[in-house]
Amino acid sequence: MAAIKIPANNRNIANEIVDRPKNKILFRVAKFNPRVDTHTKYVDYDIEYDHWNTVLDALLTIKHNLDPSLALRYSCRQAACGSCGMIINGKPALACFTKINELGSDLVKIEPMSNFPILRDLAVDFTQMFDAHKKLKPYIIRSDSEISSSDETKEFIQDPSSVEKYIQFANCIKCGLCNSACPTMATDSLFFGPQALTQAYRYLTDSRDQGKNTRLKIIDDRHGIWRCHFAGSCSKVCPKGVDPAMGIQFLRGYLLGFRD
Amino acid sequence: MIRESTIMKIHYATALGSVALVVIHILFRFTQNFHDSLKFENVLINYSLLPYSILLELILILISIHGFNGLRIILLELNQGKNYETLVTYSCLASMIALITYGSRTILMASMGMI
Amino acid sequence: MNKHQNNRAGIRAWLNPWRYGIERFAYWLMRITGIGLLIYFIIHIYETSSILEGKEIWNKMLDLTQTTEGHIILILVIGMATFHTINGIRIMLGHGGIGIGNASRPDYPYIPKSQNMKNKLCIYASVGLAALAMLYGAEVMFGE
Numbered sequence: 001m002a003a004i005k006i007p008a009n010n011r012n013i014a015n016e017i018v019d020r021p022k023n024k025i026l027f028r029v030a031k032f033n034p035r036v037d038t039h040t041k042y043v044d045y046d047i048e049y050d051h052w053n054t055v056l057d058a059l060l061t062i063k064h065n066l067d068p069s070l071a072l073r074y075s076c077r078q079a080a081c082g083s084c085g086m087i088i089n090g091k092p093a094l095a096c097f098t099k100i101n102e103l104g105s106d107l108v109k110i111e112p113m114s115n116f117p118i119l120r121d122l123a124v125d126f127t128q129m130f131d132a133h134k135k136l137k138p139y140i141i142r143s144d145s146e147i148s149s150s151d152e153t154k155e156f157i158q159d160p161s162s163v164e165k166y167i168q169f170a171n172c173i174k175c176g177l178c179n180s181a182c183p184t185m186a187t188d189s190l191f192f193g194p195q196a197l198t199q200a201y202r203y204l205t206d207s208r209d210q211g212k213n214t215r216l217k218i219i220d221d222r223h224g225i226w227r228c229h230f231a232g233s234c235s236k237v238c239p240k241g242v243d244p245a246m247g248i249q250f251l252r253g254y255l256l257g258f259r260d
Numbered sequence: 261m262i263r264e265s266t267i268m269k270i271h272y273a274t275a276l277g278s279v280a281l282v283v284i285h286i287l288f289r290f291t292q293n294f295h296d297s298l299k300f301e302n303v304l305i306n307y308s309l310l311p312y313s314i315l316l317e318l319i320l321i322l323i324s325i326h327g328f329n330g331l332r333i334i335l336l337e338l339n340q341g342k343n344y345e346t347l348v349t350y351s352c353l354a355s356m357i358a359l360i361t362y363g364s365r366t367i368l369m370a371s372m373g374m375i
Numbered sequence: 376m377n378k379h380q381n382n383r384a385g386i387r388a389w390l391n392p393w394r395y396g397i398e399r400f401a402y403w404l405m406r407i408t409g410i411g412l413l414i415y416f417i418i419h420i421y422e423t424s425s426i427l428e429g430k431e432i433w434n435k436m437l438d439l440t441q442t443t444e445g446h447i448i449l450i451l452v453i454g455m456a457t458f459h460t461i462n463g464i465r466i467m468l469g470h471g472g473i474g475i476g477n478a479s480r481p482d483y484p485y486i487p488k489s490q491n492m493k494n495k496l497c498i499y500a501s502v503g504l505a506a507l508a509m510l511y512g513a514e515v516m517f518g519e
Contacts, residue, residue: 032379032380034376034377034380038377038379039379040379090394091394091395112382113382114382114383114384114388115382115383115384116382117376117380117381117382118379118380118382124382164478164479164480165478166478167478167480168478168479168480168481169478171481180384181395183388183389183399183402184337185383185384186383186384186385186386186387186388186389187337187338187339187383187384187385187386187388187389188336188337188338188340189340189383190340191337205478220263220264220265221264222264222336222345223336223340224264226264226265226267226268226333227333227336227337229402229405229466230398230402230466230469230470230489231395231398231399231401231402232395232396232398232399232402232487232489232490233394233395233396233398233399235487235489235490236395236396236398236399236487236490237395238485238487239485240481240485241481241482241483241485241487242481243478243481243485243487243488243489245475245487245489245490246475246476246478246487246488246489247478249469249470249471249472249475249489250472250475250478252470252471252472253470253471253472253473255265256265256269256272256470256471258471258472258473259472272467272470275463275467276467279460282456290515294515294516295441298437298441300426300430300433300434303426303433304426307426320420323416324416327409327412327413327416328413330409330413331410331413334406334409334410338386359417359420362420362421362424363420363424365424365427366420366423366424366426366427369427370426370427374427375426375427375429
């Protein structure tokens with residue numbers, strides 16, 4: 001059997017990491033139960049953390065050891081599912097993608113994502129965002145299909161350069177951080193929001209798609225694409241590099257005649 | 261009902277148009293000493309020049325459209341609801357027309373020497 | 376659903392320009408200057424209409440507006456107009472998809488290309504030129 005020999009100095013580093021004293025930090029978490037409360041109250045928790053811990057780790061520590069009633073949504077713990085979006089020290093971010101020691105603060109204030117109705121504590125309702133997303137037809141629209149009436153099937157071939165046009169926007173994990181940062185979403189309850197508009201562009205620019213005019217008609221609305229003012233906050237907070245502001249401006253370029 | 265894209269194209273066009281014309285309007289203040297250019301007689305001479313009056317009228321129309329549409333956009337984003345949005349749209353339109361009418365009266369009467 | 380549960384950030388999200396970088400500051404300043412310029416424009420139409428009332432009323436209006444306070448307001452208007460114009464052109468180009476980069480496979484740390492240096496420099500230039508225009512305006516109004 002092969003044995004792996006760990007060099008002596010490496011073992012020391014490992015021991016050092018394990019033995020390192022834990023840091024202490026104050027978590028101030030927003031708690032609001034719509035059935036009982038009229039306003040949000042903030043509850044403080046003193047917790048210990050290791051330098052590799054994320055905000056999600058800390059919240060789960062609170063939930064498991066200090067306050068089991070704390071409501072939050074999470075799943076993958078690796079910025080892939082888009083479940084754990086929240087306001088961390090005033091900015092929308094994924095809790096699993098934010099390391100505590102990178103915040104550079106002795107106090108971590110956690111609030112539910114703004115511009116989303118609160119279900120309870122940090123869990124918010126995504127219904128409006130998903131409705132807007134669906135409204136803009138987030139799928140390939142074609143008159144034909146890969147499966148024909150005959151036995152033969154066909155492929156819709158794309159070259160790599162065609163994929164490059166939309167792959168950035170296909171990275172969206174629907175976490176809602178962009179909608180939370182958007183200044184228009186802050187007051188306009190009917191605005192489609194950066195998430196949905198970007199996805200409209202993602203499908204519109206797909207070489208297999210034929211739904212350009214359908215989508216352009218939908219977004220050319222009083223609360224549609226024109227309510228975006230290119231403040232760029234959506235792109236600032238996007239954890240996947242989607243850059244919604246870019247997608248939205250490209251999409252608007254079609255309506256302004258800069259693209260065809 | 262005008263499509264929002266048409267309204268916004270007008271918004272951009274009026275912006276560009278007014279920038280070009282306002283530059284000329286400001287340059288007129290520099291044809292002489294700034295304070296002298298505001299003297300009653302000198303302003304009347306300005307108004308008596310037909311191209312300048314047309315310039316003022318165009319600026320009045322372009323900025324009124326751009327400004328009140330900008331206000332409409334801000335107010336539409338501030339609150340929603342069918343009645344509110346109708347009220348905002350028509351109020352901005354009425355204010356725009358009122359301002360253009362009021363300003364045109366000044367330009368027309370001053371340029372015709374009806375003082 | 377009550378307003379609190381609804382959880383919209385509300386108008387305070389418009390009024391705070393400091394949270395999301397210079398682009399959000401430009402958004403905030405664009406709104407403020409737009410409203411300011413519209414108010415000035417309405418007042419300007421009213422003040423110039425006094426020419427129809429004759430020389431005496433016109434001069435009275437000049438006495439009211441051509442004061443130190445009046446000049447300061449006019450200098451602010453010059454600054455607002457300059458910023459609103461230059462930043463407005465940047466936004467118009469951006470709205471057409473010009474000067475905001477090209478889409479590509481994103482790489483960590485995901486710096487948004489739409490917020491590139493060209494756009495940032497343009498915002499700084501709008502503020503800088505607005506300041507210069509205000510200085511020139513001050514020189515013209517107070518320097519004579």
